[in-house]
Amino acid sequence: xxxxxxxxxxxxxxxxxxxxxxxxxxxxxxxxxxxxxxxxxxxxxxxxxxxxxxxxxxxxxxxxxxxxxxxxxxxxxxxxxxxxxxxxxxxxxxxxxxxxxxxxxxxxxxxxxxxxxxxxxxxxxxxxxxxxxxxxxxxxxxxxxxxxxxxxxxxxxxxxxx
Numbered sequence: 001x002x003x004x005x006x007x008x009x010x011x012x013x014x015x016x017x018x019x020x021x022x023x024x025x026x027x028x029x030x031x032x033x034x035x036x037x038x039x040x041x042x043x044x045x046x047x048x049x050x051x052x053x054x055x056x057x058x059x060x061x062x063x064x065x066x067x068x069x070x071x072x073x074x075x076x077x078x079x080x081x082x083x084x085x086x087x088x089x090x091x092x093x094x095x096x097x098x099x100x101x102x103x104x105x106x107x108x109x110x111x112x113x114x115x116x117x118x119x120x121x122x123x124x125x126x127x128x129x130x131x132x133x134x135x136x137x138x139x140x141x142x143x144x145x146x147x148x149x150x151x152x153x154x155x156x157x158x159x160x161x162x
Contacts, residue, residue, distance in 0.1 A: 012043045020078060027159040029079035031151060037076050038069045074119075074127040075151075079159050082106070085118050085126045088157070092150040098142045110146060112139045 019040055023030045032040055042062060049058040068074070077085055086106065093100040093110065101109040106118045110130070119127045128150075132143050 012046055015043055016040070024079055024159070029077060029154060029157050029159060031075060031077055031154050033075040033151070034073075037074065038065070040076070041065045041069065072127075072129045074129045076121070077126040077128060077154055079124055080126065080154065080157060081124065082118060082120055082126055084157060085128065085154065088150060088153045089116060089118065089128075092146055092153045095149050095153075096142060096146045098146050111143055114139075114143050 019032065019036060020030050042065060045058060045061045045065060080088075089108065090100070093108075098111050099109075103109060103115075108116045110116050113133045115131045115133075117129050117131075119129070121127050130143070130147060132140065
């Protein structure tokens with residue numbers, strides 16, 4: 001059982017290194033979206049479980065992580081400050097020519113009724129959620145294009161020497 005635990009922990013560390021550490025070592029921000037974000041959250045919980053926490057709290061954390069992932073579908077941006085992510089949102093919406101209304105300093109109404117919220121999880125970790133509620137085909141296409149341009153804009157940032 002100990003050998004299985006050590007091998008599983010090694011696999012968790014290897015996947016975390018591939019998803020997060022290598023891009024940061026190349027001075028690139030990490031944008032985790034979709035399955036990558038869910039897998040990273042689950043792997044982080046499993047890595048903590050290997051430290052000796054009981055089974056029930058780990059299962060509850062995994063269920064909570066699954067609920068958050070299914071409801072909000074957040075993108076995690078690792079390595080950029082909030083100002084840089086907000087600048088990327090403004091730049092991407094300008095490039096796509098999608099209407100952008102500012103609700104507050106971190107919430108935007110994009111297009112017809114879609115909302116974008118940037119939340120700070122940690123000092124250099126942001127969660128970006130986009131709620132799509134466009135009613136026509138053109139609005140859905142513009143929001144899809146905006147998401148793609150936002151992804152590329154965030155990934156093209158370079159982390160300076162700090």
